[in-house]
Amino acid sequence: MNRNTAPTDWTAPAMQKRIAARYAAERRFKALGLGAVLLSGLFLAFLLTVMVGNGARGFTYTHVSVPIDFAGTPLTVDAARLSDPDADQMIANAGLADIVAFAADEALGDGGSALISENAWKEVRTEIKADPEILTGKSVFELPASSEVDIAAKEGAKGELGARVDALERDGRLSTGIHWPFFRNADATDPAVAGIWGALKGSLLTIVIAFLIAFPTGVLAALYLEEYAPKNRWTDLIEVSINNLAAVPSIIFGLLALAVFINWFGLCQASPLVGGLTLALMTMPVIVIAARNAIKAVPPSIRDAALGVGASPVQVVFHHVLPLALPGILTGTIIGMARALGETAPLLLIGMRAFIGDVPGGICSPSTVLPMQIFLWSDEVDRGFVEKTSAAIIVLLIVLLSMNALAIYLRNKFEKRW
């Protein structure tokens, strides 16, 4: 080849400048990327520190030891009936609450009954039912403190309350332990007995129903669209609709669910069933999109190979395409499910924001979900709910992280290389 220009001068100042500029751009890009990673790491660390710092205290509770002398102030109940179904009511009618309040006043001084939770007598009731012998003598109970005392004991307080809590502390009457009712109970107005289990169970039931409906429907829709549907204007239209559906604001699904499931079908309000159906509507398009991408990524040569030995289209799909696409489908599904688990807006409209004092018994009983519980508690006036809110957030995060861990595990388990 003939050169009609001078050979390139790689050492010319202009060329050197260009090279330097190129390296500078490289360094700038690297620094920006690193900055972005550090910033998101910082946010995560900040979130976790604040949540764990506040929330860890939400898992513990302060108890006050109060001796109760049932010999002196007898509780007149028939010991033989303590295992009856209506025993709770019977003990309540016998005036146990007054006896406990009296004992607290006796032991802790004036206004002592205000230092323990108004629900403390229910703990005594549980213990009486477990061991009726208690009713014959004097025993010491570790009763949950009132919400103010609990906070004062954890954070310190000034004024009269502070002085009384300090005095209790000096007398060795205060103890702190894991707050088991928090893991057993549903919502309550008293932080001493409010628990997360109702919302957690509601969330799990809701998500299971959403999964059972959205996963098969989404995967079958994706398989049909990818493997069977003719490519024409109708399938294009369906594809666009599904993509748009995935982008619809979630509250609109709530309105739809309210109109269809509750007003039209008359399904049970505020229940995990309707919640799950709503979240299934919301998640299905996400699953369809993830599944279609995973199915598209299965090499056509595998389909050819299976068809070539005489597999029918259904056999090709279920023996080859689906197993190979499964890791991708599962990853997309679990990410969609995790999003659904954190969703509040659509559930507001179907009534899941109501105060539910009982742990849901089944898929049709009224229930709430974790993010909704967090919202409800964050709105409470009682300061005792501040740390309960953080504790609930930790529970939600743990559930989400476990789901993501499951996604990674499943992906690695099913992933095959070729």
Place this chain on the structure above:
Amino acid sequence: MTQDDLTIADPKMKAEGVDVFYGDKQAISNVSIDVGTDLVTAFIGPSGCGKSTFLRSLNRMNDTVASARVTGRITLDGEDIYAPSMDVVQLRARVGMVFQKPNPFPKSIYDNVAYGPRIHGLAAAKADLDGIVERALVRAGLWDEVKDRLGESGTALSGGQQQRLCIARAIAVDPEVILMDEPCSALDPIATAKIEELIHELRGKYAIVIVTHNMQQAARVSQRTAFFHLGTLVEYGKTTDIFTNPKQDRTKDYITGRYG
């Protein structure tokens, strides 16, 4: 095109006036050809001449392309394979296929070979299946290399071994015809030689149709050669005749390297 003494008395497959369309585009026009039972038939021709398209219409693999349309008549043992009564799944079991790029399933070597017999229910017991797998691997010349690691993934084999595994997979369902679509184009010369040797050994047990870009390969392995150009069958004859004494100028130009 002349048939001369080429007429095969009892052709395994017979194509008469076959046209293949992709949408409005005609890929193959008016091809008639006989595939002999004990013969290896080679399809040669430049890229895009339609030889692979025609091959894929012999076991209806073109069905998977929505826009593809086949007219004319293709028969297997006198039975029209495009007739509504023909079960395409059974057809593909009788007319097996080996593809250009080795495409073993991402499963064990054993499962790769056993897949076909399993879906067609060819083996009643595990022992029968073991026998089928072993015979297929022996026929494909792969048994000695893999007999101790049948549980390993088929995708872990070398390219040439993978292709022989695919051949074993095809013959495990006991087909009557094996279609090979450029089976050596992704392989090195040593692996290619092994496949060619294998084709020699399989000849007589199966009717074999092979598409190849490599004219030496066609000359080495086949007894009949068909030269395709621009979607038409230019010349079909005994391989020795096509390579030593082509009747058509286009064939002569192609095999002497003038174009293609």
